[in-house]
Amino acid sequence: MKKIIVAGAGIGGMVSAILLSAKGHKVEIYEKNDEPGGKMGEFRRDGYRFDTGPSMITMPFVFKDFFSEISRDMKDYFELEESENSCRYFWSDDTVFNSYTDRIKSGQELNKVFGKDTADSYYRYIDYAKIFYNLSVEDFIGADINIRNYLSREGITNLFRLISGRSVNDLSNKFFKEEKLKQIMDRFATFSGSTPFLAPQFFSVIPYIENEYGAWNVKGGVYKIAESLRKLCGEFDVEIHYGCELFDISHKNKKITSLKFRSPDGKIIETDKFDILVSNFTNSRMLMERDYFENDDWANSAFIVKAGMKKKFPELSHHNIFFSEDYQKEYIDIFENKIPSDDMTVYISVSSKTQENDAPSGCENWFIMVNAPYVNPRTAWTEKNSRDYFEKIIDRLNRFSIVFEENIRDCIEFSEIFTPEDFKNKYNCENGSVYGLSSNTLYTILKRPKNKSDKFDNLYFTGGNTHPGGGVPLCFQSGRIISTLI
Ligand SMILES: Cc1cc2nc3c(=O)[nH]c(=O)nc-3n(C[C@H](O)[C@H](O)[C@H](O)COP(=O)(O)OP(=O)(O)OC[C@H]3O[C@@H](n4cnc5c(N)ncnc54)[C@H](O)[C@@H]3O)c2cc1C
Structure with missing residues (x-):
């Protein structure tokens, strides 16, 4: 012992x-x-409850395995509830796309919103991404990273497939013509703290996993x-x-x-x-080791606002994404220029849509999240700068008139801001990054x-x-x- x-x-x-x-x-x-x-x-205020970090759970089998390893029954601790509509995507030209994990529903929605045959290319993409999942699940996700894992089998070929020079965005360009669909698939790279323009195509496993194993909420948060x-x-x-x-x-x-x-x-x-x-x-x-801190390719951080909303918005789902106008520029701002983007993609999780106790009656709890650069000298997250940035986010959201008929500013009961600087101070994150080193290049992946x-x-x-x-x-x-x- x-x-x-x-x-x-x-x-x-x-x-x-x-x-x-x-x-x-x-x-x-x-x-x-x-x-x-x-x-x-978790954060509670005035009858509202918010999850302050993760809002969606994938790979449910990992939790079941953990509980069986310790001889306990997961349902005695928490309950996962599958989210039928894993995310609702909005564009300012009034396009709305509902992502479903059910293959038939998802196919119908893809063809309806993006044109016929889109479902075919989408599922060809998912089948392609499955190769990476199968290659990685045993040697990468399930084991200590060790080059021996790859030498001991046809691993060398597999390793090269995993890390080939093609980026997540290259892969989107290969499979899709529709820019909006590229935007959806590319954004998954940020779930690893990376930009789709650099992150290896391997990260297409993230949409594969969501598609194959579902998107899950937790009962009660x-x-x-x-x-x-x-x-x-x-x-x-x-x-x-x-x-x-x-x-x-x-x-x-x-x-x-x-x-x-x-x-x-x-x-x-x-x-x-x-x-x-x-x-x-x-x-x-x-x-x-000292050289770890000499890196400058840290994962992105996040700018977060927890807002109590004194009104319900029927057009919103539990998970919502409002896309920027120019998503390439947004990634350049965050990952290259290392500044918060004025044309930002906004994620809003409204857990009270599925967990009704999370907000008072007639109200909603908005967890607003925007990708932001890691803490660097180009942005000082002072109280004023943070408030100003939140105002810009509201202005941007107000452009989505299909959802917000009135100025949402008037519906906010309170708002609590959490900046990249807060990630650094509260959780001791490297430069406020959410995941330490990014996975933008093979070099940084190996440096993790x-x-x-x-x-x-x-x-x-x-x-x-x-x-x-x-x-x-x-x-x-x-x-x-x-x-x-x-
Ligand atoms: C905004 C946001 C949204 C996210 N959304 C999702 C999602 O939808 N789905 C998903 O699966 N994941 C999501 N994630 C990622 C997920 O939350 C994290 O990967 C995970 O929670 C990190 O856990 P961890 O074990 O790395 O520990 P951390 O959460 O990093 O905790 C580390 C702990 O160490 C403590 N600590 C630090 N320094 C010291 C010290 N010197 N001495 C003692 N203690 C110390 C900290 O206080 C902290 O409690 C999200 C993350 C964020 C921030």
Whole structure:
């Protein structure tokens, strides 16, 4: 039995702790903030409830596998509900497209909105993307990233297929004529914190996964997953110490020998009673190799507003996307110029559409999210700049007269802004990026931290910034991978 300390009670941290404890190790978690979940947070105000991070869940089998591994029944903790209409897309020329995961419905909608034969090209794209899923599921998503995984089988060919020079946008151009459909498929690359103009075609697995395995909501809100993990920590004797930030380590002969945590009142806790450290964050010069921080291709961040809306909007679904006019320029702004785009694509999750307790009667809870560049000197997220940017977002939304007949400004009961700077400060994200290093190039993909540290023999990494990547199911997978490695 090993004594293991986990730093960070995000999804990767808690899943790792539970699995390691289930295997007989003694595990404790130290978390900087006062609540579990990390980016999967919850915010309540005036009768409204918001999920502050993830709003949609994919790969439901990952959760079932986790629960069966710890001999528990998932339905005793949280319930997944399939979302029939996975997203509603809007353009300012009044085009509306409903994405369905049901093949027949989806095909009918594609042909109706984008013209006949579109469904054929869409499903040829999905079948093509399936190749990447099949190639990656065992060697990449399910295991520690290790070149040996690829040498041991026809892997070399597969590896080259995965990382070929074709980008996500090249793939869209190959399959589609319709610009709006390209816009939809390209946006999935941002789910890995990357731009479709650079991210390898491999990331077409994201729409494949959504199409094949469905898009899911969580009954009562996504935060139920974090609450369930906290509960499971209790059941597996994993103590969580809140308000404890890891700020210093000692080491000898490639081994971490002691850890220092600081609480908000300045109290220092020091311990050398551990064998292994599992870190749920990578933004730390003490834990990472120095050259990691010399990168400048960090994943994008997000500008978020939680808005209580004193009115219902029947045209909205639970998940909605309002596209920009010039999406190439938008990506150039965010990823090359590293400035927030004035012509922005806006995502609005209205969980009260499916979870009626999430907003008072006659009202809606809007979680508004816009992709933003990681924190850099070109943008200062002062209170004024943040407010001004929110005003621009409202102006942009007001152009969608098919949905908003009146000025939505008049319907806002309150709004709470969360900027890339807040991601950096609250969750200790590298430059406020949501997923650490981007996956824009093979170089950055290979530079992403591995699950087992090269720097220290008793250090492991879990969570979205490490392997296999960002997103709730992959964070569960990283917990499973390191519990196996350890
Ligand atoms: C706005 C947004 C929308 C998203 N939407 C989706 C979605 O729809 N579907 C999906 O699957 N995924 C989505 N994601 C991604 C998903 O939320 C993340 O990949 C996942 O929650 C990250 O988990 P993690 O394990 O990396 O931990 P994190 O959430 O990064 O948590 C790390 C924890 O470590 C703590 N910590 C940091 N430094 C220290 C320290 N020095 N000492 C102690 N503790 C420390 C932090 O406080 C935090 O609690 C979204 C993310 C965001 C931000």
